[in-house]
Amino acid sequence: xxxxxxxxxxxxxxxxxxxxxxxxxxxxxxxxxxxxxxxxxxxxxxxxxxxxxxxxxxxxxxxxxxxxxxxxxxxxxxxxxxxxxxxxxxxxxxxxxxxxxxxxxxxxxxxxxxxxxxxxxxxxxxxxxxxxxxxxxxxxxxxxxxxxxxxxxxxxxxxxxxxxxxxxxxxxxxxxxxxxxxxxxxxxxxxxxxxxxxxxxxxxxxxxxxxxxxxxxxxxxxxxxxxxxxxxxxxxxxxxxxxxxxxxxxxxxxxxxxxxxxxxxxxxxxxxxxxxxxxxxxxxxxxxxxxxxxxxxxxxxxxxxxxxxxxxxxxxxxxxxxx
Numbered sequence: 335x336x337x338x339x340x341x342x343x344x345x346x347x348x349x350x351x352x353x354x355x356x357x358x359x360x361x362x363x364x365x366x367x368x369x370x371x372x373x374x375x376x377x378x379x380x381x382x383x384x385x386x387x388x389x390x391x392x393x394x395x396x397x398x399x400x401x402x403x404x405x406x407x408x409x410x411x412x413x414x415x416x417x418x419x420x421x422x423x424x425x426x427x428x429x430x431x432x433x434x435x436x437x438x439x440x441x442x443x444x445x446x447x448x449x450x451x452x453x454x455x456x457x458x459x460x461x462x463x464x465x466x467x468x469x470x471x472x473x474x475x476x477x478x479x480x481x482x483x484x485x486x487x488x489x490x491x492x493x494x495x496x497x498x499x500x501x502x503x504x505x506x507x508x509x510x511x512x513x514x515x516x517x518x519x520x521x522x523x524x525x526x527x528x529x530x531x532x533x534x535x536x537x538x539x540x541x542x543x544x545x546x547x548x549x550x551x552x553x554x555x556x557x558x559x560x561x562x563x564x565x566x567x568x569x570x571x572x573x574x575x576x577x578x579x580x581x582x583x584x585x586x587x588x589x590x591x592x593x594x595x596x597x598x599x600x601x602x603x604x605x606x607x608x609x610x611x612x613x614x615x616x617x618x619x620x621x622x623x624x625x626x627x628x629x630x631x632x633x634x635x636x637x638x639x640x641x642x643x644x645x646x647x648x649x650x651x652x653x654x655x656x657x
Contacts (some may be wrong), residue, residue, distance in 0.1 A: 335479055336422045339469035341415060345453060347405040349464055352450045354401065356457075361397065363564050364524075366531075366557055369393060407520075412625040414609060421465065423479065425486060427601055428456065430463065434606035436593075437463075441486040443600030454480065458600075459580065500645065501586045502635035506574045508619060509581065513570030515616045516628040525568045528561045535561070587631065589648055594622065596629060605629075607656030613649055620646065 354361050369389075409415055414435045422429040428444070430437040439458075446457040456463040470476040504512075535558030566572055586597040593606040611623040622629040636642035 335424070335475075335482070336420065337465065337469045337479075338418065338420050339466050340418045341464050341466065343405055343409050343416065345464055345466055346408055346415065347401050348450050348453055349455060349462055350401040350404045350408070352448065352453070352455055353462060356448070361400070363528075363560070364400075365393065365397060366560060408626075414625065421463075423483060423486070427486075428463070434593075434609040436604035436606075437601070438603070439601030444487055447480070447483055447487065449480075456483075459578070499586070499588045500631065500635055501584055502632055503582055503584050504630060504632065505582070506577070508630060508632055509574035509577060510570045511616055511619055512621070512628065512630050513573050515614070515619075516621060516623075517570065521568055525565055528565050528568075532558055532561045532565070587629070589645075589652065594629070594649070594652075607652045610653055610656070612653065613646060622649065 414432050417433045420431045422431075427438060427440045429439075443458055444456050445459065448455045448457065452467055454465040454467065456465065467476060470479065535555070539555055539558065567576075580599065583599045585599075588595040588597070590604070593604045594610060596603045596605065605624050609625050611625065614621045614623065618633055620631040620633065622631065633642060636645065
């Protein structure tokens with residue numbers, strides 16, 4: 335079946351809400367971080383109810399506006415997301431075509447199909463594909479598509495990456511370096527932000543113990559430990575060790591006139607040259623940046639320095655021509 339539609343910012347707002355509900359740990363952690371000062375306000379201020387109420391309104395505002403802010407950031411960072419989309423689904427897999435972005439994936443790539451009020455969402459490990467319900471001609475067509483997709487996902491084809499110009503597998507050490515170099519600014523900010531309640535918690539716990547407020551420090555201490563664990567989970571070293579086996583399977587890159595082709599065990603993605611933002615070098619990697627993802631290339635994948643130099647020059651030449 336082939337569908338054509340143009341996603342909107344409202345669609346991505348709904349997607350963000352569904353994704354936060356599916357994986358609420360980050361929201362719960364943020365709520366705990368924002369509520370951490372409340373015990374201090376309660377014990378150290380003369381108007382605990384008033385200060386607590388003002389802070390509660392602030393926390394509610396931050397959490398309620400989160401989907402709106404995240405959706406706007408997503409669309410601003412990747413403008414192709416609100417361009418016309420054309421998708422094709424059959425037993426071979428899922429194809430998405432939009433300006434500057436073409437994806438072809440086997441059904442093995444998907445983990446879940448979920449419905450919201452106005453959307454169908456196809457979840458991958460770290461990516462979500464939107465299919466608005468308005469794209470279907472009728473309810474019968476929608477039900478037929480959903481039934482077919484669920485059948486395809488139950489019995490995914492076993493596919494291996496094809497040979498290409500450059501083939502390699504990434505290691506945990508590579509991923510640690512990738513996360514260190516390409517970690518989103520928001521995540522780095524969150525890591526530093528969570529150190530604030532830890533510092534407050536340590537000071538408050540020491541004060542509570544000194545004053546004999548046993549219940550207060552027994553409540554505050556678990557929150558402090560939770561924030562410490564959260565910061566650890568956001569570090570590149572830990573993130574690299576939480577990856578599944580799929581992340582270490584062989585991948586391939588091919589340089590084509592129309593774009594940069596990324597092939598992997600679950601399918602392929604073609605990035606138009608206009609969507610690439612540049613090439614950066616780290617200690618052992620080249621990082622090809624797109625609007626929304628980073629494509630790593632280990633320097634060990636090249637036979638020699640000359641081959642590496644020629645390949646990078648070719649990528650940069652295509653980037654300059656497109657921009």
